[in-house]
Amino acid sequence: MNGTASILIAALLGALTWSFLEYAIHRWLGHSKVAPKNPFGVDHIRHHVEGGYFSPTWKKCVVGLVFTGVLALPAVLVLGTALGLGYVGGLIAFYATYELLHRLEHVRPGFGPYARWARRHHFTHHFTDARKNHGVTSPLWDLVFGTYQAPGTIQVPRKLGMPWLLDPATGEVRSAHAGSFVLKGGRDGEARPSQR
Ligand SMILES: [Zn+2]
Ligand SMILES: [Zn+2]
Incomplete structure (x- = not known):
């Protein structure tokens, strides 16, 4: 196997590692039953409760840089410079x-079949059952x-309705999303289908 193919495989393994971390961090830190007050858990529950809240980008950058630094040294020592950096690069x-x-799932309207699938997968976690669908990608x-x-x-609680979901003229679900989303908590407080 030539060097480029090896680096590509190392990068793919790095991506696979992130895929697992994405699940593990979300499930076991974001929704921790053992230590619900851990900093990530507190931030994550706020993301659920407020809908539009995300941890500040600077905080993510600091954590990402520290994590990269901590990971890069052992990866280079074990795999060598090219493969080690390929692995860490793929992960990051x-x-x-x-x-x-x-971020786009929460703030943007339709943006391609994969992203639309990913959003329904993730919003099932947000609004249907927070014990399910911890993976995002x-x-x-x-x-x-x-x-x-x-x-x-x-079923999206009316007070958490995202701007891309709601028709500003009626306050109901836009027709483009009517098959996938309904608003919960109307005047009677019950779930009900979009009126469109
Ligand atoms: Zn989310
Ligand atoms: Zn969550």
């Missing part, structure tokens, strides 16, 4: 992809650990 690149995708580890739930119609 996929982490950045995750951050971007997660893929269902891989949810399938492995038995926490996968196929998205059905997602």
Whole structure:
């Protein structure tokens, strides 16, 4: 195998490592039953409760840089410079992809079939059952650990309705999303389908 192919495989393994960390951090720190007050858990529950809240970007950058520094040295020592940096590069690149995708899921309207799938997968976690679908970029580890739930119609609390979801003229679900999302908590406080 030539050097480029080896580095590519190292980068893919790094991406796979992030995929697992994405699941593990979200499930066991974000929704920790043992230590619910851990800093990530506190921030994450706020993300659930407020909907539009995200940890400040500077905080993510600091954690990302520290994590990269801590990981890069042993990776280079074990795998050599090229493979070690390829592994860490793949992991960090996929982490950045995750951050971007997660942010876009919450704040943007439709943006391609994969991202629309990922949003329904993630919003099933947010609004249907927070014990399910901890993966954001893929269902891989949810399938492995038995926490996968196929998205059905997602009931979004009216007060957490995202701007891309709601028609500003009516305050109801936009027709483009009417098959996938309904608002919960109308005047009667009950779930009800979009009126469109
Ligand atoms: Zn989210
Ligand atoms: Zn969560």
